[in-house]
């Protein structure tokens with residue numbers, strides 16, 4: 001691909017995306033243009049990858065780039081859209097990575113082709129799922145080119161925008177949720193038996209890695225793996241029965257909680273974006 005790709009926002013996810021795209025060789029540093037509110041953050045990313053350029057501001061970035069990834073938090077969208085609104089072109093693709101910013105609001109603010117993706121921290125190791133929600137102005141070729149780029153850093157999956165939150169909970173928040181579960185497993189093991197934390201973590205992380213490989217390469221499903229390890233009346237079965245009883249209600253509350261927060265965020269963002277894009 002020979003496009004110039006801009007990134008507005010080089011925080012945690014902007015940086016992860018830039019580095020993954022370079023490491024996977026999907027983009028050369030010379031194809032990347034950055035802009036960040038605190039310029040020094042963009043400068044330090046550019047220093048690590050000679051060839052990356054930094055725009056004077058968001059407006060300049062949008063004037064130059066073919067595609068623009070918006071990697072800012074929901075509360076910063078209004079400022080960014082006002083800065084780039086008058087510069088964004090019809091042929092440009094603007095790709096938002098933020099779940100509560102709805103495609104229809106971006107299409108109302110900008111004349112450009114709009115897409116939403118929800119990346120995952122796991123792209124740092126070129127793995128995990130990148131959710132993809134195309135806007136109404138994308139051509140078949142735009143979709144193919146974007147999916148092609150995303151497949152270099154993980155597995156892209158097109159989803160309906162109404163499933164964006166739950167899919168993000170799984171693909172994008174999931175690494176944090178799973179890490180917390182594994183951490184609690186280590187803590188509980190130590191508390192009950194005195195097993196040193198380092199030993200517990202070593203066991204748990206190798207176990208998680210091996211389990212993931214059994215599920216992806218070993219021909220097992222979640223069910224068949226449980227059946228294979230747990231024999232009736234055995235120790236694993238007792239543990240599984242407890243987890244099913246006690247954990248299900250917690251997980252139901254988890255999704256209710258993320259969705260309640262999402263509804264709040266969507267409303268806040270929608271209000272903040274009324275009339276956005278018209279000042280640029």
Ligand SMILES: NC(=O)c1ccc[n+]([C@@H]2O[C@H](COP(=O)([O-])OP(=O)(O)OC[C@H]3O[C@@H](n4cnc5c(N)ncnc54)[C@H](OP(=O)(O)O)[C@@H]3O)[C@@H](O)[C@H]2O)c1
Pocket residue numbers: 008009010011012013014035036037038041058071072073074076079080097098099118119120121172
């Ligand atoms: N982190 C994840 O795992 C993840 C996964 C999927 C999606 N996302 C989404 O990605 C978005 C960014 O998250 P993050 O974790 O990367 O946040 P972050 O670390 O706070 O990064 C946001 C960046 O945007 C910059 N910024 C803010 N306003 C700007 C403006 N007007 N012009 C240029 N740059 C501006 C900030 O600059 P300063 O340096 O001045 O603060 C900061 O570097 C969020 O909407 C989040 O939902 C995150």
